[in-house]
Amino acid sequence: MKNSPSSASSPNNPPDPARPVHELRERVRYSETDRMGVAHNKSYFEWFELGRTEFCRSRGLPYLEIEDRGVFLVVAEASCRYLKPLRYDDEFVVRVTLEEAAGRKVVFGYEIRSFPEDKHVASGRTVHVPVDRDARVCALPEDILRKITGEPD
Amino acid sequence: MKNSPSSASSPNNPPDPARPVHELRERVRYSETDRMGVAHNKSYFEWFELGRTEFCRSRGLPYLEIEDRGVFLVVAEASCRYLKPLRYDDEFVVRVTLEEAAGRKVVFGYEIRSFPEDKHVASGRTVHVPVDRDARVCALPEDILRKITGEPD
Amino acid sequence: MKNSPSSASSPNNPPDPARPVHELRERVRYSETDRMGVAHNKSYFEWFELGRTEFCRSRGLPYLEIEDRGVFLVVAEASCRYLKPLRYDDEFVVRVTLEEAAGRKVVFGYEIRSFPEDKHVASGRTVHVPVDRDARVCALPEDILRKITGEPD
């Protein structure tokens, strides 16, 4: 990974051209809102997961293929800062950044922005640890690591 | 099963003493409400599932043990009629009735009532088909069937 | 509504050119699966809702605008038949049909098909009743009704 430690810990910095980024656009579902009329705090973690799925696909490595090889990137930590609410049917962009990727730890950063207003709605981060089918911590196979980080084979 | 076909198709009838019934009490979670301020229609299907889980446990057969034996009672049909809304923190009772149980089909009926007002809030029904680990339709083992229906061994 | 009663009650018939239909494509989210490895039965009701949202938008009437006018199409009945499982990351199409639309009742039918295999995965139906901000049953305003049914103004 070519991420500098400084950029890795600060998802709000301007995007670093060396950091792999992927974006996807979604809408708030009715079922994702709560009685306050806004998207529920748990929904953001589902959107982060959508972002990871599409990030991996964009790297030519559908997440399903990783699990088919018996490796599961379990979530060890998850966090979100909520800056502005999103309402039913609001469009938003999930920007996913690979902040760190090593054999035993993968970190994704997320930024959610309103669309088309492009206001900063939320920021988040998830830390993943590779485990095998028996839920034992394992090393991420080299070829998977290279694909996720976008390094040439 | 001793359920008469007529009672089986009508979950609103007075409870038939021959029909196995189980009740549990829950509260509406904040995350189960939507922007209308009421429990979302999908939440009822989660409550039906809670009801099935507790029904099986009350028969001395935790649902987990059924799956541990390689049998999965997949949902083939699910339906719900919504009569009154439930709001955040409202208490309610799920009354579960085993409407039909045979080797290749199990039917549960559900009634949701407000607590302590005891008003009829919703009625539902789920039809289940036993499948094996390879998702092929199979017969429900005899001993499981006997336990679910509450018949003596 | 120009739906013939016969076609309205049978969502599996070939599409009738007189019936308003809308399609959207989605993928199964990781968070929508359960320990059986397939999309949970409740997820289908969220997808039906997505379908309704997009159906209304395609008619030039975002569902949000209906609620902004103080009319809520509450779900009075919901049902689903599950024919084949969907797994994580599977693509599928939700085909939404307006089966009935009158001042006090709106009925949508749904068909979910795998993509690109185009296999029939599930069928469903929801019945809606218009209520006002005080949750009292009301009549759907004429102009909303006309837009939903696609009738000329």
Add this chain to the structure above:
Amino acid sequence: MKNSPSSASSPNNPPDPARPVHELRERVRYSETDRMGVAHNKSYFEWFELGRTEFCRSRGLPYLEIEDRGVFLVVAEASCRYLKPLRYDDEFVVRVTLEEAAGRKVVFGYEIRSFPEDKHVASGRTVHVPVDRDARVCALPEDILRKITGEPD
């Protein structure tokens, strides 16, 4: 609040008698699991919310009453560290601690422990900001603050 800053930032310390704590017991629902067979990462944030609800009730201040007064404790930050997985039907305890409570900020800490094994499963934290009906930041009324912190009137 009488919480010492040191104890407030470390939810794993032995409980400090001066810190208000509340515990509740739950089971993992089938619908809360994912294809990995364990409770999905988003479920923990719903359990934290259940914990907050019961914490407020135990203080004689049902959360609903706070919202009925036009004050909403919106989630500004949420985080969770996942140490061990929970599976379908596993019982667990949510221990809720009020880590900080001031007019414009309320912080809850959470510890999830398996039951009856009493193993540490997860730790979390949510930061809340009071807003009014127009979503503007406001001060938490004095009497609500006193009740939440358990101070004598």
